[in-house]
Amino acid sequence: MKNYIGIIIIVCSLVSCQSTSQSTIVSVNGSHIDVNNTLYTIKGICYHPVPKGSPNNRSWATLTQDLALMTEAGINTIRVYEPIDDIKVLDEIDQAGIKIIIGFGYNQGGKNDIKSGTFIDYVNKYKSHNAILMWELGNEYNYHPEWFGDDIKNWYKEMNDAAALIHSEDSNHPTTTAHGDLPDALALEMSPNIDVWGMNVYRWDNPEPIFKQWKSVSSKPMYLSETGGDSYMKITKAGYEQGENQKAQADAAKNILNKVFDNQDICSGVTLFSFTDGWWKAGNNDVQDIGGYAPNSTGIPYDGAPNEEYWGIVDIDRKKKLVFDVLKEKYSSLSKTKK
Template sequence: MVLWIAWRLVDSGYFTASRPSVVTIERSEAGDRLLVDGKPYLVRGVCYTPIPVGKDYEYNFWGDPARPWITDGALMREAGVNTVRFYRMGKNPAEVRRVLDELYSKFRIRSLAGHYLGFWSWPPPNYADPDFRARVKAEVLEMVRQYKDSPGVIGWILGNENNYSFDGKVQRWSSDAIDAMANHEDQRRERARIYYRFVNDIAVAIRRIDPNHPVILGTGEVKSLDLAKEFAPDIDILGMIAYRGPGFGNLFRQVRQKYDKPVLMIEWGADSYNALRRKPDEKAQAEFVKLQWQDIERNAAGGKGEGNSLGGTIFEWTDEWWKGNENLPRTWSVQDTAAHWNHAAYHYDADVPGGMNMNEEWWGIVRLDPKEDDEAINARVPKKAYKELQDLWTK
């Protein structure tokens, strides 16, 4: 009876661990493993931004008195989720610590804490500007100081798809010296050099403050990883964002050849709206998600692949109803069925006229019901992808 009561108190969150976890990386012939307090830890996670119907990214869920993370945490635990990824932390450290601590103490769900490195700032980022770099670095180090002792934190993610500012055409930045270069490839490589050196500088500074948690470089795809290897050698883990359809092809081998860091898939998944049939398609999403996770797991230590996968955080937990028209608040209460970009590898609706088949507001593995439940938040309705992952993660 005493043991049962003690277990219930721990399970309810009555007791909260007071010490931070020690997270290390083991690299051997068997593959790469993440160790949390000395025990192997395969990340089975979700990207977590619980924005309710009618709100946008400015919504402060950290301070919501309804505490949506409690409802979500219980549902996550049932699915075998052990990790959440936060793209950015809230403005109030006390609120953030409460969320981190309650997710861990009540549900044993650990957290990856992120910082955009100013990528979505206004004015747009300029990594060639020393003052901009200094400000962003100070923000990151303050984040680390604030949350490094939270028992649920297991790592720091720097950036998201920031490399698309030189590998793509998103949030482009430059300098007079870069503009003076005649060759566009030289310009790209110089931007990459500046950015990766900056990230490496932050990683070194983080390690001085917090030697117990790895630093993760968030990057989209593999194009400039050869430059990351040269200019960001002090990164611990590559946080990979990749959407390649039902699997990842040779991605894990490409990382091995270009950068040779352990890989954590920090964004992957599929949307649940079929642009060709013009209706929700949870079955197709579930089939893709299953194959994607099996590929991630196959490339983990002991699997038949490259052995450099540490797991992943699927994009995303719940649908976001604001993304289709982020500048029109009146549209945030209706889930947009318009497609916003195209990707032929998502073949279940790739044949739609015009080719636009990717629906930004339908990526969650949990659907939001606009009506509120007993906890005064949008009711959560697990999709088939949730149940597929539950089968995979709780077996």
């Protein structure tokens, strides 16, 4: 009898482990995203946790703390700029009830990147994991034709071919991209295999015009893959004083999020930039520097300057900024039926 009980326990354990790794089905339903046939609204954040002093190496040392803060804020989706090749990290994110938009870069040294084709190995390895929401190809590459022989058409072809390969291997998760602002006719024509269009949109504190612009050119789902403002004012402007200014960031986020969720008939949500300040971006990685550069960044509220190391909803030590409560209030106020 003891042997039978042992076998039962082992079998049950195996079934339990398998069930935690079974993917949900993410699909496109007209202009919206469904998860298991239920409308999914992206209440998200961009996430690239680099500790003090690091040159740009992610660390998962604060993952448990970060996920607790995200859960408190009502975040249901994180967007990462490179794949997470650690099952324990993916499992912990899943256990927190959060899904991931996995980003693939074009050239990442032949590891999980588009240029080498190794991205598809990652897709096949993790396509059954419950945490996966979408596969993202590229981030604002339309701003960098110089990376593709000075002809952006080369990128659109690579992106579309990569999306087709994903479709052939994984029918349960859409393909997406993070395009710099509204894709033009060329981008749309050359990229029929992109299922959901993410757009990095910095139009001051009012992205609303892009929703009508999108509706006029496509019936596919879209979401804002990056938007928001930083907490440093390079100059005094629009009533906000020069220097560190969390109120400017909070006010901008509030206005932006209101516009996003006022347009849910078109927009599937947002991954606000960003979870934590990134001290690696602009200078000495051991201190928080003023400055930095981002392409097409004149639309940053309210000074037109990105100040790349001041974008977090929490600072590098995970202390909440004013914008954290703005995000929490907005995300938590959305219908409980919309994950």
